[in-house]
Amino acid sequence: DIQMTQSPSSLSASVGDRVTITCQASQDITEYLNWYQQKPGKAPKLLIYEASNLETGVPSRFSGSGSGTDFTFSIASLQPEDFATYYCQQYDNLPITFGQGTRLESK
């Protein structure tokens, strides 16, 4: 299985901050990586697909980049509704695997 390692596991930030999360794959996954946001008691929501493509309806302050084994997810200017947990997910190889999540908390 491809292991997905997110960093950091948790992060404290303030409204207006720029936030960056990294995701490292245990092997080359080209650009077959997605990012999700999950709020408590809710299902994950797709934000970024294929490493850098913004899902329809997702605000442009969210962005993704990377290829191969190293990927980055950023929020340009944190909004109150962005405090949540974020996950990366690879689909280069089955089984599909997810990162362990990054919990973004208010400072």
Next chain:
Amino acid sequence: QMQLQESGPGLVKPSETLSLNCTVSGGSMSNYYWSWIRQTPWKGLEWIGYIYHSGNSSYNPSLRSRLTISLDTSKNQFSLKLTSVTAADTAVYYCAREAPTGNFDNWGQGTQVTVSS
């Protein structure tokens, strides 16, 4: 807007079979993969498996020996059966649509399943 809704028992006894249905509304099941994903605080998000609209399926090797995913397009439903459950199968179970581009773009709300006697 497509909607997915999980249904099934919230409590299952150890060694018995966990059965869940996912009803899809607001769109066709064609040309997509229909997945089950579960989530626990200790393992996070775990992909269980999917079935394609044609009936082809793929399962997580860690669960393959106990797992069946089936599809009933006439009812716009797909189902999960996991046999010989233990406490380790206690989780929130989600059904989700996987686009051909490999992303899960529609999810059910999730259903808590507890394995306990």
